[in-house]
Amino acid sequence: MKKQSYMNPYLAGFLLGMVLLGTIYVTGRGLGASGAVKSVVLSSVMKVAPEHSENTAYIKTYGEEHPNGPLHDWLVFEVTGILIGAFLSGVISNRVGIKLEHGPRITNRTRIIAAVIGGALFGLGSQLGRGCTSGAALSGMAVMSFGGIITMIAIFGSGYAFAYFFRKLWLK
């Protein structure tokens, strides 16, 4: 079966905007992603190493603010939805399958290492910036948050600034 092409980006953007608008209308908050990672990671640390968590101020505060754990966290449910939604879309457009995409000049190994490092930087940055591309930049833009728009400019600005140095990862 042939892979189907992607949706028109403007149509996708409009639909995404409607999902975001609907979420804001119903719940009063926007979408997010990194917060769910935070919830799962910190809850796991609290389970695995309760003593250590008591002594780490950031984790302790988080535990006190979220006494119900990750199973009551809005973003954990939302991200579970992302997994389901993306999978459905992949099935419909015939794109599901174990795969590894990388630029022509690097090996699989380099790609995986780069993905882990990039993920780690994004994870760290999203904690410092109080949200990632979805929670801070996109949802922030929808409600005209100054901080959200600053974060958005910083993310894309820095992406462009560093793009030249990492071109070997992506280009021919």
Added chain:
Amino acid sequence: MGPLVPFIISNEFNLIIALISGIGFGFVLEQAGFSSTRKLVGLFYGYDFTVLKVFFTAGVTAMIGVLFLDRLGLLDLSLIYINPTFLWSAMIGGAIMGLGFIIGGFCPGTGICAASIGKVDGMAFVVGSALGVLAFAEGYPLFEKIYLAEAWGPVLINEKLGMSKIVFAFLLTAIAVITFYFTRKVENRVNGNQTKSPATRLFKYSFAVGFAFLVLIITAILPDKQSRLEARINNDLARADFAQVEVPADKLAVEIINNYYRINIIDVRAPEAFKAYHLPLAINIPSDKMNDRQWQTILDQEHKTNYIYADDQRTARIGYLKACNLGKADNYILMGSSSAFKSTFTDILPPGPGADKQEVNVYNFRQKAAADMMRLVDALKNSSAPVIVKKSKIKGGC
């Protein structure tokens, strides 16, 4: 009126909403091609601006929608979560995220999408982001100073730029359209693409842009809910017939004594006046606060009747009209003022020696009513205290 959580949809059910929102979010991201790093980083090398197109269109769509719903009175913007601004952490955190984006090829949301359809690098990215979160939590003392510096609270960009929301929305939509036009040119040059877009597509795009601006224009010229309500009330104030709904003090006293559980006595004066004196069992909803959602349940009760009073007829009538417009309950107005009610039932003069039977009856009634009301207030001291509704705080962000 939105947001529906927690007033109409409970916090527990909200988690189901989260799941549904997430499914929509993930589906659209994957359909747009965000599960492929080639498409995502194309933005930074000029060969594929899909990210910018999707992202900007989504942001502008939601932003226009939020303004439009607010203007229609369907969404209470004061309850919406606004990401707070911490200037340094937003900029530095954003810069680190940008670096992570160009090295890792994803952002958390798109990484999750990619992992979900079996992309191994997507899974690696998600594992990496978990490590990054852990590193932040463990190294928090190192970051704390930057993390908390320059806390400006939930400031809005339009305030910072000194313009109204609607002007900013016009501006941003225009910027988006111009950006789309030029990125298209860049894309074509980088990819060596000479073909022109077909006319039908150009027509569709122009239509979409026109529609966005049309909604903005409607939003800009539509009077908001508050001024529409005021216009309707001013109109009614001149025309409505209040004789049917104005009740004398004695009748209200009878209602209080016999049916206190079926009525609300609403004081629409300022809180200071309410504090100084108010009718037995009255609650205070100042006229200008009647739109607040916390009073909606009182104005809406179908099995209770509302009696509204103030110190002057005009205020009482405005309160009455507001209650009628905002809710479904039956509403009445107390004739006269609160002080008239007070003197009717406190300084009760015994009838003179030559008084007729009618006057004696009134005297007896008022004396008994005053005592009954006092007893009632005393008995219901705790339950009649105005319920203080806690302002619900909506949490959000990542």
